[in-house]
Amino acid sequence: MTNRTGNTTTTERQLIRKMPANWWLKKPAYLRYMIREMTCLFVGGYAMFLLMLAARLDKPEAFADLLASPLAIALQWIALPMAIYHSVTWFNLTPKVLVIWRGEDKLPGFLIAGAHYAGWLAVSAGLIYFAMSGGTDG
Amino acid sequence: MGSSDSTCLSHDILIVGGGGAGLRAAIAIGEENPDLTVGVISKIYPMRSHTVSAEGGAAAVIQSSDSHDHHCYDTISGADWLADQDAVETFVEEAPRELLQLEHWGCPWSRNPDGTVAVRPFGGMKIERTWYASDKTGFHMLHSLFQTAIQYDNVTRYDEWFATKLLIEDGRCQGVAAVELGTGQVRAIGGKGVIMTTGGAGRIFPFTTNAAVKTGDGMALAYRAGVALKDMEFVQYHPTGLPGTGILITEASRGEGGVLLNKNGERYLANYDLGEAVDVNDERHPVKRTMELGPRDRLSQAFELERQKGNTLQGEYGDYVHLDLRHIGEKKINKKLPFVRELCQNYVGIDPVHELIPVRPVIHYMMGGIDTDLQAATSLPGLFAAGECACVSINGANRLGSNSLTELLVFGARAARSAVRFAEQNSTINKQAITAQATQEQTRIREQFFQPGKGTETIASIRVDLNRALEQGAGIYRTEESLQTACDQVRELKERYKSVELADHSLTFNTELIAVLELGSLLDVAEAVTHSALQRRESRGSHQRSDHAERDDEQFLKHSLAYQTDGNPRIEYSDVSITRWPPGDRVYGSK
């Protein structure tokens, strides 16, 4: 139930411009977006790696071997910056998804993103503390 | 030009112009009788229409402290008693319902803390009654109307079609000939009732708030068809436009407390019989109907007199004064005047929170237009008009700020109702005859503009000369001599127009063709403006004659009616309707 159009122009004579395959190289923002999307492969890869480690929890030697294998070390070196890039880009976008109103004003974006960063730091610090203290026990 | 299609398009009601008035009319028909088909012809996409640029607000009585009589009096005294008082009373009475209706259609009106609609004061108002959507009222109104209109499937939109001629058969308007920009075809589009809502013609002047599309096309179509253009000499200067671009700085900036300063930093309006300057920090400021909240004509004239005294500043784009909003503060400016701030930052590179805004009077609105009665009907059966292209008249010699947005709703809806009644009684369209007329129109356009080698003139040169003629001859202050010169120049330009040749002979989206047709409209409107002004030997509202400085009710408490002839237009006069407010002095500021 909407308006009709009286226009008789057809698209036949119009120029349709194809999007170039390398469109994502045309603008730095697009490239950053593609990298952001790509980083999920490494985040996923690292998750697989964690699962493999988990499967070896009852076999300390196999666990250590896997952790120390050159491939695993390489993966961790690559996955770390990728995961950081992934987290930072997504955390920076959180104000768009999560909007908190206080009367007529939005809570400023930096507070929303800041809260995520703070949470990230707190969890990381907690994990490090756990890992370090766990280390002295064992 | 290709061959015209033999099939005739037709609708029950045809609306020419897709701005506020046209869309309001379209919705009114959709609401009133969904069985009727409606065609909306617009030379641009409807949401691009100039209604979009209106900033400050729309007037209607809503506060209990206000009254219809107050609104009537403000409008009539603002109009220097040239408004038809029966029309004003009807307008004032129907105004609140129209704005409420728009609220029900989703218009994001600014609100009071309790959720009711908020109002602000405007120039020439006893009591604040201007509804607003921050400072983009016209934008929000137009988009609300457009988005509401989309849902009606009895409406056919002809987006980017340009009407070139009214098609008259059996003494009644039965449609228009229009060129479809996309294909270059001229087609007949029939309508049992035809409504003109094509807006004003500010582009006859060089320095205007008006968008490029404001070329008076509907006025010219009616004028050529023998309908009178009424009160065309009354052209409103808005006191605060940005020098150079002519971009409007809304009156709401003064409604919110902004003040005008000359080069010495003085609030010079105090010297022009507009009341006393109350300190900006005094809680009484801004005092209504006083100083910066005086009517637009008086403020623009004060600028001109101040300029003659040498008290204005000189800039690259002419003389200017300052609009000072600094005391309003960042928070309130962001909330109530965000667009003003954005425009100043983008186009002047200054921030009104901390700096003074350079402003000068700028052509803004045509009080005159197609002569209509209270039912929006013209003298040509089947033709109706509403909005700025029409003259009912509620605006008289000077329109009160924020009446125009309301006017296009009230009279857009009234025109729709009238056209529906007319269409019920006149149910036939002579399709064969109007199709033949459209074919002739196509031939005329091709022969006039697409003959290689005949042209010696360019569109731009004629337009620039026309703009100069109007600015020099028919500006804020006019004389017999200046107007006579302008009349002669317009006559010459109309001759030169016959020798325009286009560089573009293409059928697909030929914007040069549209530009030359628009130029034709401008020339006809300019002719009516200059001749009506020449004949009115008095000063009233926006029409100030240095050689006839007083208002002359005996001779000129009358509407002028300009009729096109082969030579100069014939100017006739008609009575002004006076109901309860006999002509009196316009008093602004305390006695």
Place this chain on the structure above:
Amino acid sequence: MAASESQTATETMKLEVFRFLPDEGELPNFQTYEVPYRDDWVVLDALNYIKDEIDGTLSYRWSCRMGVCGSCGMMVNGEPKLTCSAFLRDYYPNQIKVEPLNYFPVIRDLIINMDQFIDKLGEVKTWLIPAEEKSVDEGEYLQTPAQLAKYKQYTMCINCMLCYSACPVFGQHPDFLGPAAIALGQRYNLDSRDGGADERADVLFSNEGIWECTFVGECSEVCPKNVDPAGAIQMAKVTATNDWFKGLLMPKGKKKSGGDQ
């Protein structure tokens, strides 16, 4: 045009302008024009200069020249811009390349076909569907400033189409509803007076609606009116997800989407 004749321009700059004339059967090409340089001119002023003084056949749309009518969007050096707000001084002395907005069919020169967008508005139902019927005679729907603030940002869309030409998803899938149409749908969904969210859900929360969006985010970057369509879409995704879970947990109690979040 802003030009006053008092100032004579001695400096010039070059504009490389996309041309496409279907009547001539020519392939699209670029034409270079030399225009006077003025520091207060915008790209639109330069185009108007070309049209008036050099080449009357150049076709483009414009009207208000104050950034509110939405007509004059074009690609300026590869970026979608309102040409009435893109100043020459930001490019001078380099050449400026002007093209029609990306991803839309070109009718001629710098003029794109945007009819599909208005059809999309119709599909989304971008009009107020009242939550409760109330006659006009009963007065306005009450709406507090805080309720107004929740959707006001999305009413600011001028339909200029810059967001579409920044959206690679739209570039690949022209049927994608796209940033502006979705933001306008959200505008009504978030309006306290509106109760039409369920009616809009089928179109808005479809694969050609919000789920097509991969959050490139450039739509919000290029928006001249800070509408933030990317934000609107992501918020709609949250709402749609919540609705889906609610529907899963309470299949019969599934009601009220969008309105409050």
